Amino acid sequence: MSLAQMGTELRCQCIKTESRFIHPRLMQIVDLIPSGPHCSNVEVIATLKSGQRVCLEPTAPWVIRIIKKILESSKPTPGSQL
Amino acid sequence: MSLAQMGTELRCQCIKTESRFIHPRLMQIVDLIPSGPHCSNVEVIATLKSGQRVCLEPTAPWVIRIIKKILESSKPTPGSQL
Numbered sequence: 037m038s039l040a041q042m043g044t045e046l047r048c049q050c051i052k053t054e055s056r057f058i059h060p061r062l063m064q065i066v067d068l069i070p071s072g073p074h075c076s077n078v079e080v081i082a083t084l085k086s087g088q089r090v091c092l093e094p095t096a097p098w099v100i101r102i103i104k105k106i107l108e109s110s111k112p113t114p115g116s117q118l
Numbered sequence: 119m120s121l122a123q124m125g126t127e128l129r130c131q132c133i134k135t136e137s138r139f140i141h142p143r144l145m146q147i148v149d150l151i152p153s154g155p156h157c158s159n160v161e162v163i164a165t166l167k168s169g170q171r172v173c174l175e176p177t178a179p180w181v182i183r184i185i186k187k188i189l190e191s192s193k194p195t196p197g198s199q200l
Contacts, residue, residue: 063152064152066149068147068149068188069148070142070145070146070148075198078191094189095192100189101183103189106150107162107177107185111162
């Protein structure tokens with residue numbers, strides 16, 4: 037399974053992060069990779085609809101906003117907010 | 119690329135979501151898949167260190183807390199919070 041393989045890579049995935057805003061509509065998947073023995077950084081990798089994979093800065097306000105927005109767009113139970 | 123392939127699947131990935139708490143330390147990757155033409159639900163899929171893939175409920179408070187915690191554990195720039 038390639039997702040698991042990706043996670044078991046014994047190194048960081050991101051060399052640099054994209055600083056320009058990317059519209060969430062262009063994003064197909066957003067991967068959050070917690071820090072761990074393989075990498076001391078939290079990594080956020082967006083797979084765009086074009087197939088391109090882009091590393092995002094997990095502390096950038098627009099990145100946090102996009103993740104929040106994705107989660108908030110799923111709202112069957114009111115009151116569960118970030 | 120399998121991540122992109124996963125995103126281009128023309129259907130939802132999750133049939134049911136896990137309601138039991140899973141410790142974030144057991145998570146290798148957390149995938150956020152925004153809703154779209156392929157699926158009207160936002161999907162959150164955790165790949166565990168065991169390799170198991172588990173669908174999480176995006177509106178569950180513990181799921182939101184874990185995502186927040188992963189992002190907050192990356193803090194080079196103070197003040198960027200969820």
